[in-house]
Every structure is written in structure tokens, then in C-alpha cells.
Amino acid sequence: MKSPTRSEVMRHLDLVGQLQPAYHQPAQAPYPDDIDHEHFRALLRSPHDIGGEADISIRWEEKQEEQWEANTFATCECLAWRGVWSAEERRRRQNSDVGQTQYLGLPYYGRWLLSAARILVDKQYVTLTELINKVDEVRKRYEQSPSR
Amino acid sequence: MSKVHHDRTHHAKKATGIGDPQCFKGEAGKPKFKAGDSVRIRDLPDFFYTRCQTYTRGVVGTVTLAVYESPAAEDEAWDNTDKPEWFYSVKFRQKDLWPDYPSAYPNDTVETEFSERWLEKA
Amino acid sequence: MAKVLGEKKGAAHGHEGEHPPAPMVDEVSDFEVLEMAVRELAIEKGLFTAEDHRRWTEYVHSLGPLPAARLVAKAWLDPEFKKLAVNDGVKASLKVGVDWIKSPPTQFGTPSDYCNLRVLEDTPKLKHVVVCTLCSCYPRPILGQSPEWYRTPAYRRRLVRWPRQVLSEFGLQLPPDVEIRVADSNQKTRYMVLPVRPAGTEGWTEEQLAEIVTRDCMIGVAVPKPGVTSNVKMPVHRAVHPLQHGHS
Numbered sequence: 001m002k003s004p005t006r007s008e009v010m011r012h013l014d015l016v017g018q019l020q021p022a023y024h025q026p027a028q029a030p031y032p033d034d035i036d037h038e039h040f041r042a043l044l045r046s047p048h049d050i051g052g053e054a055d056i057s058i059r060w061e062e063k064q065e066e067q068w069e070a071n072t073f074a075t076c077e078c079l080a081w082r083g084v085w086s087a088e089e090r091r092r093r094q095n096s097d098v099g100q101t102q103y104l105g106l107p108y109y110g111r112w113l114l115s116a117a118r119i120l121v122d123k124q125y126v127t128l129t130e131l132i133n134k135v136d137e138v139r140k141r142y143e144q145s146p147s148r
Numbered sequence: 149m150s151k152v153h154h155d156r157t158h159h160a161k162k163a164t165g166i167g168d169p170q171c172f173k174g175e176a177g178k179p180k181f182k183a184g185d186s187v188r189i190r191d192l193p194d195f196f197y198t199r200c201q202t203y204t205r206g207v208v209g210t211v212t213l214a215v216y217e218s219p220a221a222e223d224e225a226w227d228n229t230d231k232p233e234w235f236y237s238v239k240f241r242q243k244d245l246w247p248d249y250p251s252a253y254p255n256d257t258v259e260t261e262f263s264e265r266w267l268e269k270a
Numbered sequence: 271m272a273k274v275l276g277e278k279k280g281a282a283h284g285h286e287g288e289h290p291p292a293p294m295v296d297e298v299s300d301f302e303v304l305e306m307a308v309r310e311l312a313i314e315k316g317l318f319t320a321e322d323h324r325r326w327t328e329y330v331h332s333l334g335p336l337p338a339a340r341l342v343a344k345a346w347l348d349p350e351f352k353k354l355a356v357n358d359g360v361k362a363s364l365k366v367g368v369d370w371i372k373s374p375p376t377q378f379g380t381p382s383d384y385c386n387l388r389v390l391e392d393t394p395k396l397k398h399v400v401v402c403t404l405c406s407c408y409p410r411p412i413l414g415q416s417p418e419w420y421r422t423p424a425y426r427r428r429l430v431r432w433p434r435q436v437l438s439e440f441g442l443q444l445p446p447d448v449e450i451r452v453a454d455s456n457q458k459t460r461y462m463v464l465p466v467r468p469a470g471t472e473g474w475t476e477e478q479l480a481e482i483v484t485r486d487c488m489i490g491v492a493v494p495k496p497g498v499t500s501n502v503k504m505p506v507h508r509a510v511h512p513l514q515h516g517h518s
Contacts, residue, residue, distance in 0.1 A: 044195040045202070046194065046196075046197055046198055048404045048405055049198065049201055049202050049403075049404060050403060050404075050423055050426055050427045051201045051202075051203045051401075051403030051404070051426065051427065051430045051431070051454065052201075052202075052203035052245075052246070052403075052427065052430055052431045053427040054427070055423065055424045055427040055428050056424070057424075057435075057439060058422065058424045059504070059505065060419040060425075060439065060440065060502075060504050061418055061419060061504055061505045061506065061507050062417055062418055062419070062504055062505070062506045062507070063417075063418035063506070063507040063509070064506060064507065064508050064509040064512050065415075065509060065512065065513055066301075066302075066509045066510065066511055066512065066513075067302075067509075067511050067512065067513050067514065068299075068301055068302045068305040068511065070327065070330070070513055071305050071309060071323075071327070072305050073330065074323050074326040074327045074330065075305070075308060075309050075312065075318075075323065076382075077326050077330075077380060077381050077382060078312075078317075078318040078322045078323050078326050079312065079317060079318065080381030080382070081318065081322065081326070081375065081376045081381060082156060082317055082318045082322065083154075083155070083156030083157055083158070083159055083160060084154075084156060084312075084317050084318075085227075086159065086224060086227060086381065087381040087382040087384075088221055088224040088225045089224070089225055089226070089227060090382075091221075091225070091404075091405055092196075092197045092225035092226075095404065095405050096196070096197050104423065107301070108406075108421050109301070110301055113301060113304055113305055113308065114304075116308050116312075117304060117307075117308045120308065120311060120312065120315075120317075123152070123154055124151050124152065125311075125312075125315050125317060126311050126315060130311065131307065131308075131311065134307040134310065134311050135303060135304060135307045137307075138303045138306045138307045138310070139303050142297075142298045142303070159378070160376070160378065163378035163379070164376075164377045164378045165371070165372070165377055165378070166371065166378065167360075167370065167371035167378055167379050167384075167385035168378060168379055168384050168385060168458070169384060169385070169386060169458050170371070170385060171378070199404060199456050199457060200456075201403055201404065201454070201456060203403075203430065203431075215386065215388075215459060216386055216458065216459075218457075218458055221457065235457055235458070237459070239451070242431075242433075245431070246431055249431075250434075252446050253434060253446050253450070254446075254447075255395075255447060255448070255449035255450075256433065256434075256449060256450045256451070256452075257449055257450075257451045257452070258430055258451070258452045258453075258454060259451055259452070259453050259454070260453070260454035260455075260456050261455075261456055261457040261458075261459055262457075263457070
């Protein structure tokens, strides 16, 4: 059993790694002549194309699957089975279209799920309004009415 | 304004009982390359989507196998499946991929697949 | 941590000073809500049926590494079968009960795993290890679901460029003159490794041999050893709401 001191030491080592000097160059809405070829390529890169990038050693772990994750996988494969999309359309949307921030920031199956939601709207099988109303309806099933 | 009609049956019609990529067999014509050929990976523009890894661009490798015919991923990702290409497995020496690959491990390699458009004779 | 419904802050939803609601009986995350919404809408709109979803769930639940382990064991015992496995992985899979085309409910293969298994034969001078740098492609119909670590950006970034370092983290080190070949499954082919049969297994039955061919051996981050019948030991991140039938 790890001592409280050892736990704090390990957390400290992780945290101070995040303290970095940074020179922030204003980069929002640049002029075209400010973007050279290297930066053009970097901005347009497909987020999933990461082979060979530097990364640190992490603790390799197994993960117990959530019920919603298993359901999401089956939903995505059923959508492909019944021709709503192909697996490659799914990958393009899920691993590239989501953009750099969501690609690294969302959980793995979070991207699968968002892409399944998105295909329904993009191919006009549902309207965004219908999707939002459904999410709201499902949410309400799990909200307890406040006691007054 | 009419809604776009998506044919949800086309892949099942083509591939049921046959499999994918088997269902594209014979559609890509004559393969341009064969096992043993020396090829360089082209650095084509790749915005929006690619499955040709950036780490392979500009490197020379050896074709190990012509593996199957299929629409290129860049087309299949938009459901454009009319023009299948031959796909090839290509092997690279690690020392050719990475300038800092340790010379202590001279025989290490990487093998991965490319649709024909990504390859040129080297 | 995913936002959990039911933790309403009193100030946001009512008058100042109002008591917050009693704790939830069942708390669900944003992901769980969206998952239900998407599945219900898809079924309502006739895109697939509830029965389709149940059948797919059942099919996935039936998958695991045993057929692949048996394929390896058979290949070790029969040189002709080994040749078939290396030259036609799909045909060889039939011998262990896996029909890449017709086992899945689609009858045209699984949408994500296709029908082009390649079995990569290790030799004393050649060690294969598999990654999908672009996503997490994996030979599910014969090997089951991929492990979490296989899907991580860290594995996908590093294995193709620093294979020996990554393998050493899994406890595997190879002589410098051995060719370590990283197979990056970036298109429709799915790979499994056929490792070298270890010494100390002379006279073993197919079943005994299959027992030491673990999932990790067939990804290539481990090698089979007499007496070792489980994957590389590592921590398990527990689920908040795991699958109902107790599988992890």
C-alpha cells in the first residue's frame, strides 16, 4: 500500500511536468501571408495520423468496458450493417472530422458515439432538433423532480 | 427542396456471401507493381482525410505483396466506390524511416499497406 | 470525469437558499444519455432494429482469442496447415470455426474488420508486432476485442518508431540482430502473429499448446512460454457501469 507521502510525490512529479515556459504567439485568424507551407500542413493535418510522433512512456492498462461503450460499438456496426455508413466513412468522421481538440480530448468511445449521432443528422435521418429533443427527453428520465 | 436519397442497400447487394474486399476483385485492372519492386511513397496533398501515414512519405520501400483490390480509403470515406485500386504491402527498413534509429538494430523493419496512387517506381 | 446528472446546484435551478435535490437513485453520464438517445432514434427511424442490435451485441460477446490460439497451435503441429495459414488466413480461419465472411450477422464480414486476415509467421530471426497507428484496427472475429493499451495514442505513436523500447515495457527484449517487423494495419488487412513454438513443449497436444498462446502473443508484445497462460499483468481501469453479464 502506497504511503500518503509517496502518493503525493508521484502526483507532484506528474503535475510539475505540466509547468512549462511558453512563448504565446498570437495565432487566431492569421493573415494568409503569415502561414507558411509547414504551418499550412500542420493546420490541415488529419488528427489520427500520429505514427512516429514523440510521446512518453505511460502505464499500459486494461480497461473494463462500460455498458454504454458496448452499446455504442454495436450501434456503429449496425449502422454500417444496414448501410447508413461504411466503416471507412465512420473512421473519417470519428478520427479526422472531429478535429484536433476533440480527437485527443474525448474518450475513445466518446468519438464513436458522437460520430453515430452526427451521421444521423448529416444524412437527414433525423433533424438536429429531433436529436436535441430526444437527448433532453432521455435526460429527464434520469432527473428526479426536486422536492419542494 | 428535396432530401438526398441514400441507397442503404448497395454494399449488402455487392458483398453478401462474398466479403469485403473480395467483392471488388477484378475491378482495378492490371496491378502496376509486384512483389520485389522498389517503390517510393508519394507525398500527395492529403487534406480532409488520408490513410497514407505521413511518416512514410518520401521513403523507398519494397513491395512484399499485391494484397487486394478496393476503393482507396480516401474515396471510400465518402462512399465513392466506383474506382477500386490495387493495394500493396510495402516493407521499409527502420533506418530509412528514422534518422535516429539506433544502428545497433540494423535489421528492424516496418510493413504497411498502400493503395496504388500512393506509390511510384523507385 | 464525465458530468453526472442529478448533481444539480441549487442556485442554478431554483431560488437562492433552496435545498438541492435528494441524491439520485441511478446516476447517468452525458455519454450514457447520448448513447440511449442515438440508439432509440436509429430504431425509431427504421435504420436498424432492436433485434439487429441485440444480435450484434451477442456476436461480439461470442468473440475471444481462443480460435486464434488454436490456429497457432494447429500451425505448430502441422507444417501444411502453417503454409495455408501464412498464405490464406481467411481459409485457415475456417479450420478453427471462424468464417470471416459468414460468421458475422451481415454475411459480408464485420463492417470494421473486413475479410483479409494475414497471419504473420515469426522465425528465430524475425519477430512481428502489430499496431494500427491511425486508429485501432484489430482482427476481432478471431481474436476478440482489442485491449485498451492498444488503442492509446502513446502505443500508436511509439511502437512504429521505438518498437524495442515499447516491447521492453511489456517485458520482451530481443537480440539486436533479430529483425523486429512492425506491421501497421492501416487499410483492410487485419494481422495476427504466429509466434515461434517455444522449447519445452515437445509432445504437447493442440489444447496444451493453445493454452500458452495468449492474446498478447498474437499481437506480438509477448512470446509463448510453457506455464504462462495469461496476458502481461497490468492494472485494470474499472468501469462505472460495466456490462451486465460480468465480462470485462
